[in-house]
Amino acid sequence: MTLLHVAIIIPFLFAAASPIFYKLLKRVHTGWLVLPAPMALFIYFCSQIPPVRGGETIEGAVPWIPSLGIDFTVYLDGLGLLFALLISGIGSLVVLYSIFYLSKTKEAVNVFYVYLLLFMGAMLGVVLSDNMIVLYAFWELTSISSFLLIAFWHYRERSTYGAMKSLLITVIGGLAMLAGFILLYLITGTFSLREIIGLDVNLTHESLFLPAMLLILLGAFTKSAQFPFHIWLPDAMEAPTPVSAYLHSATMVKAGIYLVARFSPIFAGDKLWFWLVSAFGIITLIYGSFRAMKQTDLKSLLAFSTISQLGLIMTLLGLGSASAFFSGGADSLFYTKATMAAIFHLINHAVFKGALFMVAGIVDHETGTRDIRKLGGLMAVMPITFSIALIGTFSMAGLPPFNGFLSKEMFFTAVLNITELNLFNMQTVGALFPIVAWVASIFTYVYSMLLLFRTFTGKAQFEKLDKKPHEAPIGMLIPPVVLASLAVIFGLFPNLLSYSLIEPAMAAIHPSLLHEGDTFLVKIELWHGWTPELFMTAGVVLLGTVLYKLRPRIKVATEPLFTFVSLNKTYDAALRVSDIGASRLTSRYMTGSIRHYLIYIFLFLIVTVSATMMFVSDIRFDFSGHAPTTVYEIMLIIGLVVSALAIPFTTSRLMAIILTGTTGYMVTMLFVIFRAPDLALTQMIVETVSVALFLLCFYHLPKLKKEKIPLKLKLPNLLIALAVGTVMTIVALSASSGRSFETIADYFVEYSYELAGGKNIVNVILVDFRGFDTLLEITVLGIASYGIYGLIKLNLKGEEGPDVFGTKHQSNLIYDQPRSNDVILKTISKIAIFIILTFSVYLFLAGHNHPGGGFIGGLMTASAIVLLAMSQGIKAAQTIIPIDFRKLTGIGLTVALLTGIGSFVFGAPFFSHSFGYFQLPLLGETELATAMLFDLGVYLTVVGITMTIILTIGRDK
Amino acid sequence: MELYMSLAIGVLFTVGVYLLLSKSLLRILLGTSLMTHGVHLLLLTMSRLKTGAAPLLGEKAESYIDPIPQALILTSIVISFGVTSFFIVLAYKAYQKLGTDDMEQLRGDGDE
Known part of the structure; x- marks a missing residue:
């Protein structure tokens, strides 16, 4: 980080601060408060004249994406200094001018200075960057800030038209320029301008040299409004005049000039460069x-x-x-x-x-x-x-x-x-x-x-x-x-x-x-x-x-040369044609029918997967190493298949839900047989909670009608479904018939205890080896639960739909009061809840070495609370457990995140866990790992999420 | 065993996809559940079945079953629980507001 970096960042900082200035200091025109930024920059750049004149170049690099050769490298030479002085000097005058031009009371000056300073920083970035990708990023930022400034009076139609035109033309040019930069990278192997200029080889014979040159010139010509790309500049005059003076005359439009000048050492000497530019x-x-x-x-x-x-x-x-x-x-x-x-x-x-x-x-x-x-x-x-x-x-x-x-x-x-x-x-x-x-x-x-x-x-x-x-x-x-x-x-x-x-x-x-x-x-x-x-x-x-x-x-000298054809009309027509064409093309396949979209997805799946397998000839049927089959397993599979197949034929909603639940429990049993205790536990609880949710929500939905789909649609549906099923079967068979890659499982088996101190490998992978994934996963879950809360609670005005539930609905979905026939449930649940809760705590604590963990423990705890709510009524449950579950989700996420961040304190990368063995009273020698702390976060989050979901739905009126 | 599992996976996918392509929102939801089961079993089958003890080092076994699919599936179960719940509530709310759960009726107009 050098002073030069700071110089580029200062306008951005002021841009961020100017709305705050605007809010805090109501009486002072915001312009006065941002004026110091360009003035200080101007003075700084003036002070750099003597060293630059003495042949010094000031430079500094901040690594950004080193693996791709992209670093935020800045340097100041004669050319950059000239532009930097123009940007900061004219910038100061323009800010001063704008204070009197734009009335604080009538105009949105707060956003005006955000855009203007955004531009100033971006433009400084363009002329001081050494890395072409960084240059490109700043380049596009100047286009965007120019767009925002032209559309400053966005309620005027001409303003938005002009803004759009300038953006389209300059951004197309910018993209071409990016392509040119990448071609240059392919030729030279570096994104650094100075390194390319310093190369002592003749690039002109390279086959990519010419395309690179043309693409970069396209970027320069569109930005600098060269004929015939100039048409955006007259329309850009819709911007406030200080902006026209600054961007569209003194600085931004000269970015193209800068680009040509900057790339002259690379391209000059080529005949075409001379001809095209002149x-x-x-x-x-x-x-x-x-x-x-x-x-x-x-x-x-x-x-x-x-x-x-x-x-x-x-x-x-x-x-x-x-x-x-x-x-x-x-x-x-x-x-x-x-x-x-x-x-x-x-x-x-x-x-x-x-x-x-x-x-x-x-x-x-x-x-x-x-x-x-x-x-x-x-x-x-x-x-x-x-x-x-x-x-x-x-x-x-x-x-x-x-x-x-x-x-x-x-x-x-x-x-x-x-x-x-x-x-x-x-x-x-x-x-x-x-x-x-x-x-x-x-x-x-x-x-x-x-x-x-x-x-x-x-x-x-x-x-x-x-x-x-x-x-x-x-x-x-x-x-x-x-x-x-x-x-x-x-x-x-x-x-x-x-x-x-x-x-x-x-x-x-x-x-x-x-x-x-x-x-x-x-x-x-x-x-x-x-x-x-x-x-x-x-x-x-x-x-x-x-x-x-x-x-x-x-x-x-006074009238247009041609009235029947003009560049502007051509531009408008091209825009109109592509607009209409695009919307026609899109509406051809974006029909709004979910069935169509799903069909695209499945057809794509069928074609790509089968074609790939065919192409790499990876279809294998080798049954030699297969595990033996017992009769119980066959029965389970039959149960699974039959209950799945029965679902499309059932007309009762309840039946369909229960059949789906049955397949879920069959899968749970298969998890048991295939030695996946964690999965079996999780699946079992999730299945139970899901079925409860389904019933809760769909109790009042209309009866499942036997779908009267014409055969014309039914047949393709069936064919697609069969094709997907067949492809997946082949995938399963081919995958289990030998490996195409070395397994990475051995690593986890070998190091799970040694590195992470846990014996339950699955849990160790979740909380330690892949802890970051899990953090994001519980975040997604948290978002889903808040989404559900929002869906239920949010009731926008004027959106009252038909009251399909009628009055009967009122008494049915509310579990606020326990119902009279719940006596047996109430009695048994009192004991059951404690057993389930104790078991859930055990599952959570044991998770690192035995089946269990934060997910399973959390789900188990939640199901205990659900049972409590169902038997005692939600109000009673809330007095027993006075917890705001939405806040609990937040606390859990914070705990998990802080565990990850905690690694930084010890100078270790994000989510580095550590563990040790301690002699604790009562418990004897106990292993404590920071991974447990993370798992606690997971546990709290899962409890919070599950309860939020269920209570929100259960209480909805 | 892998052969039978592969066939069962195929059935789960077939029924799942068939349900997904229907009009009723409930059927679509159930279809996603079935497909999720299919994916889980597929992941498990891919790494071969019953090749060792459960992935708990406390078992002190010669060889353990591949833990990676299990870790993936565990994540997937929990995520799909979240997605399913969200979906259920969306369907419930859509029906409450609009009085239908037929996707063909819920689709927007061409201008939207």
Whole structure:
């Protein structure tokens, strides 16, 4: 456990605590109480800049599933640090902003911060994990928290639609990514990213390399909203604006970017990687910017702008991977400029887009609309907001002296550089890159100006607004002001970032290009001379302004390109088709008839068991070693078979129950013959109690009708039943005709006394060797008994069914008063109860060495109490034994569990028992084992459960 | 002995399955009881019958019968007691509320 682990866990702790904060401190906005978490994290990560810059990587591992090579390993290098700073830094600002955006009284802020912090922790986990499986787990957690945040206003239909869409698309991508990770594991034999990167072998010739790469890219492209998977991002704008600023612009959508950057050392150098990443990126860039131009909703515009900018960063990472085509040296360094631009723009985009989203939130909050057709002239009433928007949009459009200008220039450099790549026709096809990039920049310029001028200048039309607009509260302005200032600072002094963050991050993406202890040299100049890039920017401004002016008159720039087909319609149709198809398919076999379901189960059993036996040719009929048969045994078996066969033919309910009881007693007798005394004892008591229960419950049920099942159904029933019976007979015969495996029984026979100090091997297995199983078993029983109690006692309002028992029922089922003809029972039972109780205590105590034990003793005790209740009436029984049996169950379970936990005190694994021999007064030398204590728990639980069941039913009115 | 036991197991399973496939809830319950008996005897028969003394070391015998099936069966008996009781009460309550114990009438509609 390192400080880095703690850093990841802190947001989760705060997430868990925030509802408590909300409840306890009613007057304070919960946001103030969670704000320290991201701020402390930001400070911590800032303090890590110098060591990381010095080439140190901070790491730590906590074992999780070591046998599968899955450990919670974290490490911090340049790339991880960059993202961690973004997550905690923007996170702090967003929390501050949300305090003023979400009203404590009107909104569910308690859950809001749970989701938001859940996301923060998950995102930190993604960027700091070394193990791919852990990374995947955090990755999906970001999708889930994003889902919850988009659906924050879950009563709006658009919100749930958007949430569902984002979840479906990103989770499908996530699953593909997991498959890719597993393929990588198959190739390399490790889940550790650093180990894979450190492998000094060429993986490209592996047959699984390509599928792994494609699957991982699918995960990255869906998460980072690359065309055509981008369709979820505009709908995600239904989330509260702080969430859009944080998740859907600054951090989560960049997880895909992170993934591509992180896996670059593994995949870069492959031709397809270069092409896919660059091509998807550049298509997304132009598509997003083109669509953004047509939006009238501020947040939609920003969403498409985000899509486009993510495409830009993706392109740059693709172009940067070209450096791996060369074996180091000047050629390689030439193309790493793209990577440098990618990282720089990643920071810049988070800064200016975060500010712009917050501006959109302020406008929405203060005017009640985000529609630019209704807005205008806000400059006069919101001067500060306007200034922030000006900086943000100019930076986004790539105008000097803001940070966006620099990264856009570097982007142009990168696309111009790539045309010089003399590999795979880059000089001809590659010429497209600068052209597309340039056109997309024009579109970017146009929508940036639209955003700024349509909102803040022009004719004020306040009469169309729901509220009278005014400047936002100071708390809402501080976060965007901070971001806007950063946009200016990074524009004027870009090298603040280059040494501290960009160089270490590049070192993480291109580890092979550096010698030990070297760093990349990054120097970004605001003025870099009369370069082609500068002329391109001038062209953008010129043509952009023209297009902005002419825009209303150009149809393509304002209206959808295609109306009859769209990606969203395709998505909706696919969803609808799979929805209907799935429900049709399911209702085809999920008929609601229990008979059908049972038939599936039995057919499956017949087919799989017989096919398996056939396949491994394990059908054996070897009667040579069989035990001899006596005439009594034959009689028992005949009794068993006849009573079983008679059940389907009987029409009397009572008869059917008694016949089933008879088979049970026959089985008990067989247990005696087959030398299983524990089983015989248990079966006998259970059978008696069960028959009593059956009669208690079914006394009032309707007469068993001779089932009028048509032959059409009866015949298949019979055939299936016969087939199951035959298969089971064959299984029994084959299993008893020799063994396929060595027996493990000898171990228990040999060690039961030596290791556990018990002579009753069956009991020793139950309480010692397999004690954990028994603990779970009595837990299941406890649950069943509480379930029964609930079923009987729970009477939901308005669920009164027909009173089928009528009034007669009242007097019959109540055993509260003893009945007049119980004299003989009452007299005999008084003596019998003591005998049974004494015997049950003996059975329990003797259990470790002789037949008996907690189960049998418990059942026996319970049957004594039942007898008492039946003869004396339940009320009398309760005054004699004033025990709450439901509590007794709980006590028994606790005793059993504590015995297990007790082992930890002695540093032994769960359920390690010990025993010893003691000289006790009266009893002489006695063996005491902790297993006995466990058995006491079992005993108490069984008494509690059985009594709960019987008393609950017996007392029901 | 194993042969006769195997046949008896087959009968228990056949009747059990046949009862399970019927409509009446009571018959279904009795069917599960019979199948449980079948499973227990199957487990016991699998490890061969009467191969030694009861698995109590106090018997001081040459060889003991396999204790593992017995441990499994003991667990199973108690668990099936819990399941059966729950089932009985469920059936009883269902009948009390809905006035039928016919599974075909208790089945839900297609939309549920």
